[in-house]
Amino acid sequence: MSKQLIIIGAGQGGLSASIYAKLHGWDVLVIEKRELPGGKAAQIDVAGFQLDPGPSIIILTHLYDQVFQAAGRNPRDYLNFTPLPTLSRVYFEGQSMIDLPADLDACRSLLRQVAPQDLAGFDKLYSTLRKAAPLVDKSVFSQPFRDPKDLLSPALLKFGFHFNPFRDYKTLVDQYFKSDLLRSFFYGFPSYGGQSYHSKAPGAFLIPFYMIEHGVSFPVGGVRAIPAAFHRLAVELGVEFRFNTGISEIETANDRVAALITDQNERITADAIISNVDPWTLGPQKQPPTKSASFSYFTAHWGLNKKVEGLDHHTLFVPKTYEESFRELYADRQFPTRPIVYVNDTHHLDPVSLPITESFVSPLPSEEGLREGQNDETPTLKSVEQESLIFAVITAPSQEPHINWQAQTPEYVQRIRHELALHNISFNDEDIVFERIQTPDLFAQRDGNFRGSLYGGDEQFRQWGIFPPVNIDPKVKNLAYCGGAVQPGAGLPMVTLSGKFAVDLLK
Ligand SMILES: Cc1cc2nc3c(=O)[nH]c(=O)nc-3n(C[C@H](O)[C@H](O)[C@H](O)COP(=O)(O)OP(=O)(O)OC[C@H]3O[C@@H](n4cnc5c(N)ncnc54)[C@H](O)[C@@H]3O)c2cc1C
Structure with missing residues (x-):
């Protein structure tokens, strides 16, 4: 048996x-x-929209x-992926918008134009990662590490050899890159694993490496x-x-x-x-x-009665004062005064996420953090051209004694919308069909995450x-x-x- x-x-x-x-x-x-x-x-269903609730950057x-x-x-037969031509659109305050191409040569050409001083650092980092990444496949991705003597794994030792194990991630980034553009882009990657840039986490470099080397995809559906x-x-x-x-x-x-x-x-x-x-x-x-938890996310989904222009599938909004934003997040464990905002524009690649053209109903009232939109209960005829589904993700501290997520949510949403509006990405309250918020409180209560961390x-x-x-x-x-x-x-x-x-x- x-x-x-x-x-x-x-x-x-x-x-x-x-x-x-x-x-x-x-x-x-x-x-x-x-x-x-x-x-x-x-999947989360709200008002006829089908939401992806958070994960969006699909690699490996x-x-x-x-x-x-x-x-x-x-x-x-089960899953199909569409490779994306652009890794991310970036709006860096005060600079022209750029699209980061999902191709090494095109990335290098772009760097030559927008941050020529960093091309040598980029090449050096990239060639190091090319040597280091297969070692991760052979070690970290192939079995769990149970015992300190596992650290003697030849592949892991060689990986450590490629980076200075005594330097924190931020110091390494600052050594490779001088421009605000690249520093602001790279500082965020440790947070994908819930860590700060003070951690000794050279593994975080692998995320952008995998994005370029293997591409970023969107799963069909x-x-x-x-x-x-x-x-x-x-x-x-x-x-x-x-x-x-x-x-x-x-x-x-x-x-x-x-x-x-x-x-x-x-x-x-x-x-x-x-x-x-x-x-x-x-x-x-x-x-x-x-006592201290890893980082978490704050998200805002908006179903809109309006087409929002100017976004790619992945778009990043970086304020000029990004260093202060990272300091507030990583050192003070605060939701930044001027957050670095990631926005996913879902509906272009995923038209089924929009309501079908008719039978429009009001949002589910019981969903945590859901604020009903301005639409009334009357079914309305819509067309795909008139609607958008977008969501913003902001790296945030987990549950902390100094943050009341519920009370602060309206203020945090305003901060996000302010950053978007600076780049003419805006919508009025009347355009909102629904707004759905996720905070660390939801991850703690619903998913059982330690202090709402991921x-x-x-x-x-x-x-x-x-x-x-x-x-x-x-x-x-x-x-x-x-x-x-x-x-x-x-x-x-x-x-x-x-x-x-x-x-x-x-x-
Ligand atoms: C906003 C956001 C953005 C993200 N972006 C990305 C991204 O771009 N790319 C990426 O790869 N990843 C991303 N992630 C991370 C990714 O979503 C998670 O790592 C992954 O989904 C977590 O899966 P899991 O199995 O660990 O846990 P969970 O998804 O939390 O699953 C745990 C399950 O256990 C159930 N459960 C909890 N307690 C109990 C209980 N007591 N009894 C029975 N069942 C219980 C829960 O209901 C849940 O179904 C993101 C996450 C968020 C929140």
Whole structure:
């Protein structure tokens, strides 16, 4: 008889784990608190719009493909990606708008025009990363690191050799680049992993490297198509799902999980458990590794009765005072007075995200952070030419005693709209069909994230100063973890790998 495995949570990490576990012969049941799979990447429906709730920069698509291939399937039967010609549009205050091309030679030509003083630094960094990236494939992406002696992995040692391990990320950026344009662009990358530029995180350079080297893609059907495809494969393989059921406690006895207690007060037992929830909010590790959490996001989605012009799929708005913005964020843990704003213009590539031309209904009233728009209840005829769906993402501190997210939200939204308006990207209140806000409070309450952060404890408390915690509980033998708070870390491709690591460690 197969052994039974329960996975708590059907985020991208839990979905990936469910597939690998099934392929390894486990009987798998996924228990998910919400009514649908996908976690932070799951589709949200508002007023006829279909929203991607946050993730938008899709890189390393081969890591998704590997999962379908492991199951003997053709990935293209499940998920298709459109490569984007432009990595990002950038509006740097006081300078002309630029489009960063998704091609190395075109990037270099652009640099020659807009920041010639940085071309040599860019070339040096790029050639270093070309040597270093395969070493990451062989080490960090291939297995979790459990023991300090794993640091002696030849690939990892060679990677460290390419960067000065005693310098923080900001110092390295400042060594490579002198222009405000490149510094402001590069300073943000550690935050993709929830870290600041004070961390010793040369791995953050890999994100722009992968963007140029492998491209940035848009999944056909939106980012929400990724977890949907994983869910479909899991169901086909025979994974069972139970939705609308939260786990409120993991009960342990004699170094093993004895039972899971549901929010309906049932006791469920299994041979092993993988939790897709942060170890410090659910489970035996009652003590968080740190008081300080990794960074989070503040988002504002707008469905508009208006076409917004001037945006590319990814657009970045950088104030002249970007250094102050990063200081407020990274050092003071404040929402910056003048935030660096990322905007995703969803509807150009994803027209199905817009309401169909008729039967327009008012927004769902119960959704957290949702403010009803100005439309009345009367169904209105719309056309795709008259509507937009855009969303802004701002790197933000997690829950902090000095921030009341709910009270501050109107002010933060105004700050975002102000930055856009400086570049003539604006809309009136009357144009808003709905506005949907996500703050760290939502990630804490709904997803069980440690203090509303996306990636667990902050950089000071990484294992041996480098890695997020390992994917198996240090004391409870049949309990493993997947998701953004554990190895290999942040973002959809990494949490996909974390599902594999969790299953490998349970084996
Ligand atoms: C605004 C924003 C922008 C982002 N941008 C990008 C990007 O551009 N590119 C990228 O790659 N990544 C991006 N990310 C990160 C990416 O979305 C996450 O890393 C990833 O979705 C997290 O997946 P996960 O499986 O770790 O957790 P989650 O998605 O949080 O899933 C956890 C699941 O567990 C369930 N759960 C929680 N508690 C319980 C419980 N007690 N019982 C049962 N179930 C429970 C939750 O309901 C949820 O379904 C972004 C994230 C956000 C929020």
